[in-house]
Amino acid sequence: MSLELNDIILHSLVMGDEGQLICHTREQELPITNNVVGLVEELQTSYQSKAGKGFGYFTKDEEKATAFPEQLTQYLAGDLSFVEMSKSSAHLLANEISKYDFAEEGVFLLAKYSWVASDYLLLILLANKETVSVTDELDVSPSRHLDLSKAQLAARIDITQWQQDPDSNRYISYIKGRVGRKVADFFLDFMGCEPGLDAKVQNQGLMQAVDEYCQQQALPPEEKQEYRETVFNHCSEQLSQGEDVAIKTLSEALPSNAEGSFYDFVSEDYQLEDSFPVDRSTIRKLTKYVGSGGGLSISFDQKHLGERVMYDPETDTLTIQGTPPNLREQLKGS
Template sequence: MAIKHLRTLFASQLQPGQPAQVRPGEALSEPGGDYEGLHKQMKRLFNSKPGKKYGRFSEDVGESPFSAWLKDYLEDRQSFVSLTDRIFGQWQELLNGSQEEHQGHLMLVHEALADGEVMYLLVIESDSALRFDGQQSLDTTDVLSLSRLNLAVRIELEDWQNDNPGENYLTLVHARGSGEPGELFIRLCGFTNQVDVEKETLTFMDAVEAFARSSEPEEAGKIRARAYEFSRDQHALGEPVAIEALSGYLDEDQPQRFKEFASETAELPESGVLHPDHRKVKKLVRIAGSGGGMSVSFSSDLVNQAVYYDRDNDALTITKLPKALREQLQRYLESRDD
């Protein structure tokens, strides 16, 4: 990882109706050291964040000029300082009209990777912490939150600059509860949602399940497990699922088998890439449910082996109980007998 340029802005809007207070930092080139460490942690939070959205820049440049400014910077028509001055200025204008309080650091990072360049725009929040001052009296101070990331966007620069850019070169983190500042952040980066994650999750799961059922019974469980593993690993990397890569992962001897099967049985996007929600994909390997004072979860491989479902009587029979569960049941029954 190598940061080419980085700049931060502290913005505070604690009195709605009044101008937001801002303090821009210096533009840094190849800052290294602690900045690399901070950005690495923010990326880790970004990649692990569930419920990310995928899309592209809005075509309404008048409403959201971020993409136009970014293009000028990448084509050397303005400096990184000029780019950030404009972005920071618009962020202040947006916060001026906010009716909700906001405080945080806006950080823009231009990063060069082995496989391309990306741009991150993140809102870094703060936590309160206690410390002893010079007179050994307790005092409160603000420190950067290294465990929370609620607003951020990543731009795949090369995907965006292609002659025929795809529909999902933007990845957005927009956490619930971010309120009006969250909506203002979306306006700032000009994000337009183009990917239906719920639909693509169903497409992914239906294709894998159909492929598993078409395979030999002893292979079906392995296929589901490997599909979930691949989806989980891609999520950890912050990357979508490429059908061709998944196909090779599911069957190394016949790497095109799943791809050909899915092409015939599912409506795959032209890009050959899906963005499944890894939390829901877990249903491929685990069956779970709760309600009425009961919570049950088990591996799907145990169906008709250690777990039997009677549809007619709506009854579940579990054999080969886990040792800890069996011991708890025995102690409970003994205590009742006493």
């Protein structure tokens, strides 16, 4: 399903000669052309595929609140233009960045669009990358382009969810900062966003519930694996469609017995939300064994354990029968 783009604008944040961050703002929205729509669709797809996103909401703490939510409200009500709202946002972001010891330059993009029956506002700080290009005359010329693949400072507001459920703790999603850096902090601070739902914890709770439900039912290994694969496939499908996994809907896709459904089992002892975003890195452990450390990374389908892959806990040794062809060629050539 393609998105419907309503508004889009770019502003620039650059370091001045004296080391201060300068905000250059655009006075008009970008015209909505096929190229511009294609750009937003690419950013939306890239953002949707990012793993480990955080979720939050606009703070109710007056000391942490900013002007951003009110200005966004005014824009949605038609009392403030998209251009003015975006310019104010750019200056708020520049002020927050200036409080830190590092400089984050780039192009600040704001886009309001509709996708999968919801309205969104996407905010991304994109880096300008220096490169060279070949002209029609076959000359080499320096050029700059937006590095879309490395957008690490981004947030998306589900406007529809915010308006329909203002007490929700998850209508803002954002890319978490890289390990050891707090670059995501100022992006949340300028919006006045508080961390809310922990999607990773919810997904881990779901995995635990699946394992314990299978254990309660005394399922043989083959049926347990099929059960886990069904859960994985359902969650993967929801993720691909940009939808949350709903426990009740998931339960309907799973076999039940006289003692009750998976939904009944979860409702008794597990503190899971009725629905929550899928965390890809967590759910893949439903069907795979994954681990890395000490320069070694291993991943294989769980169904292979005891067949192609043998584990000896006494010696802490894995024995693999039948290596992948590409790995085999590398080993032979070493």
